[in-house]
Amino acid sequence: MIQTARIALSRPLRRLFDYQVPVGMRLTPGQRVRVPFGRQSLVGLVVETGVEPPAGIKLRPISQVLEDWPVLPPETRQLMQWAAAYYQHPLGECLFMSLPPALRRGRPATANNDLFWHALEEATPEALPAQAHRQKALLTWLRSQPTPCSQSTIQAAGFTPDQIRNLKKRNLIEETEPQPPLAQACEKLPSLTHAQERAFGEIPRPELGFSATLLYGITGSGKTEIYLHYLQRYLKQEQQALVLVPEINLTPQTVRRFNRYFGDRICMWHSALNDGERLKTWLRIRNGEPVIVIGTRSSVTLPFLSLGAIIVDEEHDTSFKQGEGFRYSARDLAVYRGHLNRCPVLLGSATPSIESYQNATTGKYRLVKLEERVGEARPPTLRLLDIRSRPLEGGLSPKAIQAIRERIERKEQVLVFVNRRGFAPVMMCFDCGHISECPRCDSRLTYHRKDRALRCHHCDYQTAAPETCPACASDAYSPVGQGTERTEDILQASFPETPIIRVDRDSTRNRGSIDRILQQVNSGESCILVGTQMLAKGHDFPNVSLVVVVNADGGLFSVDFRAPEQLIQTLLQVSGRAGRGRIPGTVLIQTCHSEHSLLNQLCTGNYLAMAEHILAERAALQLPPYRAMALLRAEATTMEESLAFLDGAKGQLTGSDLEIWGPLPAVIARRAERHRAQLVLISNQKGPLQRQLQTLCHHLEEQKKPSSLKWQIDVDPLETG
Numbered sequence: 232m233i234q235t236a237r238i239a240l241s242r243p244l245r246r247l248f249d250y251q252v253p254v255g256m257r258l259t260p261g262q263r264v265r266v267p268f269g270r271q272s273l274v275g276l277v278v279e280t281g282v283e284p285p286a287g288i289k290l291r292p293i294s295q296v297l298e299d300w301p302v303l304p305p306e307t308r309q310l311m312q313w314a315a316a317y318y319q320h321p322l323g324e325c326l327f328m329s330l331p332p333a334l335r336r337g338r339p340a341t342a343n344n345d346l347f348w349h350a351l352e353e354a355t356p357e358a359l360p361a362q363a364h365r366q367k368a369l370l371t372w373l374r375s376q377p378t379p380c381s382q383s384t385i386q387a388a389g390f391t392p393d394q395i396r397n398l399k400k401r402n403l404i405e406e407t408e409p410q411p412p413l414a415q416a417c418e419k420l421p422s423l424t425h426a427q428e429r430a431f432g433e434i435p436r437p438e439l440g441f442s443a444t445l446l447y448g449i450t451g452s453g454k455t456e457i458y459l460h461y462l463q464r465y466l467k468q469e470q471q472a473l474v475l476v477p478e479i480n481l482t483p484q485t486v487r488r489f490n491r492y493f494g495d496r497i498c499m500w501h502s503a504l505n506d507g508e509r510l511k512t513w514l515r516i517r518n519g520e521p522v523i524v525i526g527t528r529s530s531v532t533l534p535f536l537s538l539g540a541i542i543v544d545e546e547h548d549t550s551f552k553q554g555e556g557f558r559y560s561a562r563d564l565a566v567y568r569g570h571l572n573r574c575p576v577l578l579g580s581a582t583p584s585i586e587s588y589q590n591a592t593t594g595k596y597r598l599v600k601l602e603e604r605v606g607e608a609r610p611p612t613l614r615l616l617d618i619r620s621r622p623l624e625g626g627l628s629p630k631a632i633q634a635i636r637e638r639i640e641r642k643e644q645v646l647v648f649v650n651r652r653g654f655a656p657v658m659m660c661f662d663c664g665h666i667s668e669c670p671r672c673d674s675r676l677t678y679h680r681k682d683r684a685l686r687c688h689h690c691d692y693q694t695a696a697p698e699t700c701p702a703c704a705s706d707a708y709s710p711v712g713q714g715t716e717r718t719e720d721i722l723q724a725s726f727p728e729t730p731i732i733r734v735d736r737d738s739t740r741n742r743g744s745i746d747r748i749l750q751q752v753n754s755g756e757s758c759i760l761v762g763t764q765m766l767a768k769g770h771d772f773p774n775v776s777l778v779v780v781v782n783a784d785g786g787l788f789s790v791d792f793r794a795p796e797q798l799i800q801t802l803l804q805v806s807g808r809a810g811r812g813r814i815p816g817t818v819l820i821q822t823c824h825s826e827h828s829l830l831n832q833l834c835t836g837n838y839l840a841m842a843e844h845i846l847a848e849r850a851a852l853q854l855p856p857y858r859a860m861a862l863l864r865a866e867a868t869t870m871e872e873s874l875a876f877l878d879g880a881k882g883q884l885t886g887s888d889l890e891i892w893g894p895l896p897a898v899i900a901r902r903a904e905r906h907r908a909q910l911v912l913i914s915n916q917k918g919p920l921q922r923q924l925q926t927l928c929h930h931l932e933e934q935k936k937p938s939s940l941k942w943q944i945d946v947d948p949l950e951t952g
């Protein structure tokens with residue numbers, strides 16, 4: 232009798248492929264094979280063996296097994312199968328996402344051994360030439376490490392192989408045998424404060440198996456300390472752990488904080504790793520080494536064998552949801568993963584997502600509160616500054632400037648939050664009213680002064696900024712509104728003696744630059760930080776005593792029902808950078824709507840009260856999390872094509888439980904010359920919605936459509952615009 236196996240391929244098709252198993256070939260699910268596909272030979276993953284061969288079809292045989300063990304362990308497979316079904320994404324692509332790129336390409340599942348380095352006893356940074364800053368930094372860093380560091384750890388901390396080689400040439404560092412694997416550093420953790428101890432005691436212990444806990448800890452309450460203690464007290468020697476963090480929080484500073492207590496047991500997983508580093512880390516995890524992975528979104532798909540705990544820091548952060556293709560939520564997958572691996576999941580935030588907060592109020596998650604800051608620090612005081620018809624100096628009101636001046640005179644640090652990078656969000660002609668618009672998108676072009684460019688932040692379009700109005704040639708053509716570069720300029724002019732440090736996607740493009748910036752801030756010298764969202768996320772700046780929000784009004788009147796939630800989260804997070812040390816913190820929020828109830832509630836600083844309010848509104852409007860939502864998005868070369876496709880899809884949907892909005896053009900209806908539209912699907916329950924979507928996807932996949940048309944399903948969408 233012919234043996235057959237069902238194989239997943241990395242193809243955008245919602246189906247698996249049957250192949251014949253040659254006599255003598257033994258297969259288990261999760262194993263990699265090579266199979267013929269058309270004229271190609273592809274890497275495949277075994278999903279099922281011993282399936283009934285289809286009648287009357289001659290199957291092609293599997294050409295080769297790539298290793299005699301399953302690269303994907305059972306729980307990882309189950310996780311990705313669940314995710315494929317839940318997010319309606321092709322199973323093959325989901326399973327392959329769990330593999331590092333080298334294994335997707337069919338490379339062998341082995342890695343070269345890493346080199347380990349340590350600083351020589353007598354080596355000091357003074358021995359280096361004055362201009363060798365990075366080598367000095369590397370040497371200082373190596374000296375501060377309790378155990379030798381692997382080459383990949385050093386590179387992940389932002390240093391280069393050249394810098395390592397140079398120090399070696401100067402006989403300041405040397406290679407060593409790798410430590411007995413994963414020596415744990417022995418530095419003692421600071422003991423928990425009373426409030427922390429109490430919160431800690433309420434988190435279920437791992438012996439109890441799966442549990443999900445929402446740790447609501449106000450900004451600066453020391454959630455990280457709780458994570459560290461939890462891992463130190465409960466993680467067994469032979470167990471693995473996963474700490475999920477937003478991309479920007481995975482700075483060497485965070486890693487160092489974990490390194491100090493867990494030594495080489497810590498490894499990182501993020502988008503800047505190269506293929507070799509990915510393979511190596513992936514194999515350590517797959518081999519069951521008791522590592523603690525600190526990683527961004529995709530680390531939830533890693534092949535853990537013996538997870539002892541999962542932590543999701545800043546669980547509300549929208550970067551945990553992938554915005555393209557396989558639109559999974561790493562936070563939600565983490566909870567499911569905890570369930571599969573029977574381990575506790577700890578979700579921490581000062582501004583929990585409305586979804587998680589609702590899960591905590593219904594008892595699905597346990598709610599643990601930590602409402603005190605550490606030590607003498609007190610929560611900051613928030614005040615609204617009405618800027619209607621007040622003279623603004625480059626977006627800053629005289630009161631704000633005055634407040635900044637006072638802090639700078641006292642040698643403190645100030646953070647100025649601007650929600651747009653670049654110099655100004657738009658250029659405008661004051662004679663004819665012409666506005667700089669992207670020729671490829673329904674959006675405006677941002678002016679970047681450094682290279683005098685107009686750039687679209689929605690596609691990669693850019694052009695030189697014209698000197699005069701392109702419509703009427705008037706020279707009254709100038710930048711309007713505030714961007715980080717402009718605010719930086721204004722502040723530099725007002726405070727010529729003070730370092731102004733800009734933090735946005737443009738200023739942190741190079742590897743390691745954010746770390747250098749954070750180091751400078753943490754040196755404690757008086758300075759003014761100007762930046763976007765990036766500055767709002769989890770940084771610990773003990774000397775910042777004032778936060779100024781240049782304009783809070785962006786999210787107040789948005790059509791997206793999630794906008795209020797996201798606005799208060801961002802504003803409270805950025806406010807939370809003030810007053811974390813000895814000096815009390817003040818937050819000034821500039822607005823033209825100082826009577827707006829949301830902003831007034833914000834000033835009480837009580838996030839949970841606001842979350843209750845938002846939940847009540849969502850309940851009244853029957854929006855998520857009270858009902859399940861999914862979007863069907865389509866884009867094509869014309870809007871008619873997109874809308875017609877969605878209309879057709881709408882015709883396929885049945886059932887009285889389903890509410891359908893649209894099809895409607897997206898808020899940015901044209902992006903990079905593609906016309907985008909969407910259909911919103913809402914249902915009382917997730918199960919029936921999922922079944923409808925599944926049938927719909929199969930239908931859409933089979934259906935004939937214009938070649939330019941692309942469609943995607945977004946389950947639990949974060950943006951509905």
Ligand SMILES: Nc1ncnc2c1ncn2[C@@H]1O[C@H](COP(=O)(O)OP(=O)(O)OP(=O)(O)O)[C@@H](O)[C@H]1O
Pocket residue numbers: 421422423424427448449450451452453454455456580581605768769770771807811
């Ligand atoms: N038990 C403790 N003893 C001494 N210092 C502590 C303790 N707990 C926390 N800290 C310090 O307090 C500061 C704030 O802690 P941490 O950064 O963990 O706060 P957080 O809750 O993550 O805040 P946010 O949500 O704003 O990121 C840090 O400098 C940390 O080292």
Ligand SMILES: [Zn+2]
Pocket residue numbers: 669670671672674687688689690691692902903
């Ligand atoms: Zn554009």
